[in-house]
Amino acid sequence: EVQLVESGGGSVQPGGSLRLSCAASGFTFRNYWMSWVRQAPGKGLEWVANIKQDENERNYADSVKGRFTISGDNANNSLYLQMNSLRADDTAVYYCTRESLYGGYATWGQGALVTVSS
Amino acid sequence: DIQMTQSPSSLSASVGDRITITCRASQSISSSLNWYQQRPGKAPKLLIYDASSLQHGVPSRFIGTGYGTDFTLIITSLQPEDFATYYCHQSSRTPQTFGQGTKLDIK
Numbered sequence: 458e459v460q461l462v463e464s465g466g467g468s469v470q471p472g473g474s475l476r477l478s479c480a481a482s483g484f485t486f487r488n489y490w491m492s493w494v495r496q497a498p499g500k501g502l503e504w505v506a507n508i509k510q511d512e513n514e515r516n517y518a519d520s521v522k523g524r525f526t527i528s529g530d531n532a533n534n535s536l537y538l539q540m541n542s543l544r545a546d547d548t549a550v551y552y553c554t555r556e557s558l559y560g561g562y563a564t565w566g567q568g569a570l571v572t573v574s575s
Numbered sequence: 576d577i578q579m580t581q582s583p584s585s586l587s588a589s590v591g592d593r594i595t596i597t598c599r600a601s602q603s604i605s606s607s608l609n610w611y612q613q614r615p616g617k618a619p620k621l622l623i624y625d626a627s628s629l630q631h632g633v634p635s636r637f638i639g640t641g642y643g644t645d646f647t648l649i650i651t652s653l654q655p656e657d658f659a660t661y662y663c664h665q666s667s668r669t670p671q672t673f674g675q676g677t678k679l680d681i682k
Contacts, residue, residue: 502611502664503673504672516670517670518670519576519670556666557624560625561611561623561624561625561664562619562621563630565620
């Protein structure tokens with residue numbers, strides 16, 4: 458069974474850092490585009506970043522470029538999102554997703570809540 | 576960036592109704608358009624990919640049409656479990672972008 462499980466969410470002060478992890482199982486991690494998508498409380502979905510491990514390619518939304526880093530560990534089938542210089546508007550549920558080979562995000566984690574507040 | 580504009584932003588309907596949600600892209604995205612359903616407190620669920628392909632396990636009452644810039648999601652004969660929020664999503668160009676969502680509730 459294909460499964461994604463996020464961890465590492467929590468509360469942090471503005472300017473602080475947090476690292477999200479996503480444990481993947483049931484598929485070969487490096488063969489897929491993996492993304493982080495976030496959703497602020499009561500708001501819509503926002504794509505944050507994606508990575509294709511076997512092509513060493515990664516992309517970021519302008520809103521997080523230079524502050525967030527997406528990475529992966531093929532040996533452990535894990536995806537990460539290192540978030541630095543966090544701001545109040547980064548407060549959201551962060552979802553780890555796997556892109557289907559045919560388009561769209563077919564697999565989602567349960568989400569990890571990140572709250573940035575003083 | 577490609578802007579995705581969904582309409583309506585909210586919709587009230589009854590069980591058994593047929594409803595249509597539209598999504599317009601600010602530039603052509605071919606058929607790289609996906610639709611999701613999200614229930615409160617849950618992760619989104621992929622319904623339609625590549626504009627008109629039904630994701631495995633999704634009921635056939637969900638229909639996606641369109642190409643280029645104009646797309647529609649049709650739900651024929653609404654069921655109680657269909658009342659949720661729906662999002663379109665373009666995967667043609669980076670950054671990938673979502674519509675603002677359509678909240679479907681019971682009339």
